[in-house]
Amino acid sequence: MPCLFCGSFGDQKNLIIMFEQNFISVVWERKSALLGRRRWKLKSEITADFELLELLHKELSSEERAFAHEFFLTLSACNTVIPILARSPSSSEAESDCCDNVVTIDYQGESPDEQALVAAASAYGYTLFERTSGHIVIDVNGEKLRLDVLGLHEFDSVRKRMSVVIRFPNNDVKVLVKGADTSMFSILRKDAATDDHRRHATQSHLTEYSSEGLRTLVVASRNLTSEELKEWQCMYQDASTSLTDRTIKLRQTASLIECHLTLLGATAIEDKLQEGVPEAIESLRQAGIKVWVLTGDKQETAISIGLSCKLLTAEMQQIIINGNSENECRKLLFDAKAKYVLKYRNNQDLKWTRDAERDYLEIPVDMKFPNSPQQHGGLEEGSLHASLALIIDGSSLVYILEKDLESELFDIATACRVVLCCRVAPLQKAGIVDLIKSRTDDMTLAIGDGANDVSMIQMADVGVGICGQEGRQAVMASDFAMGQFRFLKRLLLVHGHWNYQRIGYLVLYNFYRNAVFVLMLFWYILCTAFSTTSALTDWSSVFYSVIYTSVPTIFVGILDKDLSCKTLLQYPKLYAAGHRQESYNMRLFWLTMIDTLWQSLVLFYVPLFTYKDSSIDIWSMGSLWTVAVVILVNIHLAMDVQRWVIYTHLSVWGSILITYGCVLVLDSIPTFANYGTIYHLAKSPMYWLSILLITVLGLLPRFVLKVIYQTFWPSDIQIAREAEILGKRPCYLGSRPDQGSS
Numbered sequence: 001m002p003c004l005f006c007g008s009f010g011d012q013k014n015l016i017i018m019f020e021q022n023f024i025s026v027v028w029e030r031k032s033a034l035l036g037r038r039r040w041k042l043k044s045e046i047t048a049d050f051e052l053l054e055l056l057h058k059e060l061s062s063e064e065r066a067f068a069h070e071f072f073l074t075l076s077a078c079n080t081v082i083p084i085l086a087r088s089p090s091s092s093e094a095e096s097d098c099c100d101n102v103v104t105i106d107y108q109g110e111s112p113d114e115q116a117l118v119a120a121a122s123a124y125g126y127t128l129f130e131r132t133s134g135h136i137v138i139d140v141n142g143e144k145l146r147l148d149v150l151g152l153h154e155f156d157s158v159r160k161r162m163s164v165v166i167r168f169p170n171n172d173v174k175v176l177v178k179g180a181d182t183s184m185f186s187i188l189r190k191d192a193a194t195d196d197h198r199r200h201a202t203q204s205h206l207t208e209y210s211s212e213g214l215r216t217l218v219v220a221s222r223n224l225t226s227e228e229l230k231e232w233q234c235m236y237q238d239a240s241t242s243l244t245d246r247t248i249k250l251r252q253t254a255s256l257i258e259c260h261l262t263l264l265g266a267t268a269i270e271d272k273l274q275e276g277v278p279e280a281i282e283s284l285r286q287a288g289i290k291v292w293v294l295t296g297d298k299q300e301t302a303i304s305i306g307l308s309c310k311l312l313t314a315e316m317q318q319i320i321i322n323g324n325s326e327n328e329c330r331k332l333l334f335d336a337k338a339k340y341v342l343k344y345r346n347n348q349d350l351k352w353t354r355d356a357e358r359d360y361l362e363i364p365v366d367m368k369f370p371n372s373p374q375q376h377g378g379l380e381e382g383s384l385h386a387s388l389a390l391i392i393d394g395s396s397l398v399y400i401l402e403k404d405l406e407s408e409l410f411d412i413a414t415a416c417r418v419v420l421c422c423r424v425a426p427l428q429k430a431g432i433v434d435l436i437k438s439r440t441d442d443m444t445l446a447i448g449d450g451a452n453d454v455s456m457i458q459m460a461d462v463g464v465g466i467c468g469q470e471g472r473q474a475v476m477a478s479d480f481a482m483g484q485f486r487f488l489k490r491l492l493l494v495h496g497h498w499n500y501q502r503i504g505y506l507v508l509y510n511f512y513r514n515a516v517f518v519l520m521l522f523w524y525i526l527c528t529a530f531s532t533t534s535a536l537t538d539w540s541s542v543f544y545s546v547i548y549t550s551v552p553t554i555f556v557g558i559l560d561k562d563l564s565c566k567t568l569l570q571y572p573k574l575y576a577a578g579h580r581q582e583s584y585n586m587r588l589f590w591l592t593m594i595d596t597l598w599q600s601l602v603l604f605y606v607p608l609f610t611y612k613d614s615s616i617d618i619w620s621m622g623s624l625w626t627v628a629v630v631i632l633v634n635i636h637l638a639m640d641v642q643r644w645v646i647y648t649h650l651s652v653w654g655s656i657l658i659t660y661g662c663v664l665v666l667d668s669i670p671t672f673a674n675y676g677t678i679y680h681l682a683k684s685p686m687y688w689l690s691i692l693l694i695t696v697l698g699l700l701p702r703f704v705l706k707v708i709y710q711t712f713w714p715s716d717i718q719i720a721r722e723a724e725i726l727g728k729r730p731c732y733l734g735s736r737p738d739q740g741s742s
Ligand SMILES: Nc1ncnc2c1ncn2[C@@H]1O[C@H](COP(=O)(O)OP(=O)(O)OP(=O)(O)O)[C@@H](O)[C@H]1O
Pocket: 007, 008, 009, 111, 113, 114, 155, 157, 160, 161, 162, 178, 179, 180, 181, 216, 217, 294, 295, 296, 297, 298, 424, 425, 426, 450, 452
């Protein structure tokens, strides 16, 4: 069973912010802000919420207003976004009346979430328009506010938050922090009852937002006393210049100030699914690929995204593992195993059969055979097995992956139809891929777009990077890069299928091509009592692999297609031919070798038999063998070509012509022992008859076997191919349970 590990496949960050401070949730979009004499024009439009705008224009003395001010200040200051300014002419007269100039502002950075948040802050009058390493400048409702950046603790997947230490013009020093709710709530101040109230309200809003599939962040801040600042500065200086354990030291320094924070609010960002994701996932699953989602997102968000991309369905039985200690995780795993997995194992045979039956339902009714199981498939649909979905979070994985619970997790995960790991750190993503790689022979493919997907992309057998808005790290670490998740469907179902067919065939063909030649020479050695004489010139031996038979191999290996891209995309189950190892397996290998043995015997003995009464020399015989073997292997290849294009014709038939050309040239050189042989041979009909006999006799068993197989035991691909050629839809494609996808 191949496995596919997905990071995120959303890329369009549409912004929705929920400001929590006044316990109201406001949703807004991007908008250009009109600020004093300068007009900031954002790349995309944001519509601001009127109520919140009104609050922001009140006197700063009110507590609610002060919190709102600090919330937006944190959004525009606590990030690594770089503003890119471009002056543009005012478009209308009205605009030029109220503004000196219009400045188009584009925010660039590694995190699309941050870009969206800074743009939203700008729409509310907090426009970040200058950033250097030492300071940032924010346009706060027309007033320029310059803030000194004393230090920045970048986001990392362990802390799951970032912070910035800012000195205000009045010399106040503040630490502004934003991060994941799980990491933020533990470092908030818990002094007053109002804090508790605010906290609970925020928590319930966060749950609500993440259930809608929004990506949430919590924003907080606090003032630093001069002693705290001094201590932090000392440590920060030391950590940032340290040559060893720099990351750990910086993390310790951050923890010094990232505590006792005052909650300011929360944000929620819509991470729109890319186009075609549900369809792509569905097709991959029909193709027999298990899809697992590994994300750093909150559990509710991950479940909601899982539902929207149709990975999870409402009927699925969800096994949720959220443990905070080893014992708790152990208990949850054992309970889940006893309750679901053992039951699943007992029903496993039944399940596979029913899976296969279910696949009948995808095929149009009018195309079914009258007695196909589809007839009762509809009746049984309601009683089909309830699928299992495992949902597990990163903190449980800490206990599970590092302890002896790995095998329990593996048992449960493999029994589930869907596995969803949320709040997982990059190394845990790699750990999950490793778990499958080390315990099964399955091929793993990891796909992701962010820096946090790099380790899993590198760990998987095949790594695919999506070039999104989250930088190029995933792409740089991957084997394949693509613009959108949905292209994976084509990559696997079409190109993966073609490649498998071509490589499987080429491996067998190349064994055959070389073995038939060597065996022919071997029979000659046996017949000449190991005399070490040779019938073929050295030139013929060298040219056989390099010129006579190599070009068709290359062209067929690149251009041959058993099925059209349309059919492969329409019937994902055809991909399962690879799972069943239909193109290359031991049976096929030995059959090919037996066929090779037969063909080499025909090659060697037919000329001996046809010329048994003649007195031709051994070089003439060698010349005939050379030409005959080239014609035989090329016609063997021609018999297996599935799609003839002009280049295939040119290469196959051209190779035979080139062989004749080379033989003519080699036989015209007086110093060679085979001088003039072809000219004598070609005159007699016996020569041409021998070649015809070799070709027909050599390929006959293969031809007969192929006809019998394709008539009585056609493969799915064969059926689809015939249907394609006849212009019909395949009727019972992939439906035979014995060939069902694994
Ligand atoms: N720049 C940031 N500043 C603060 N917090 C962040 C930042 N980026 C992400 N986070 C928080 O850390 C969490 C984990 O981030 P991470 O990048 O590991 O995963 P993710 O982006 O949520 O999901 P995915 O695995 O799909 O990329 C996020 O869910 C978010 O709450």
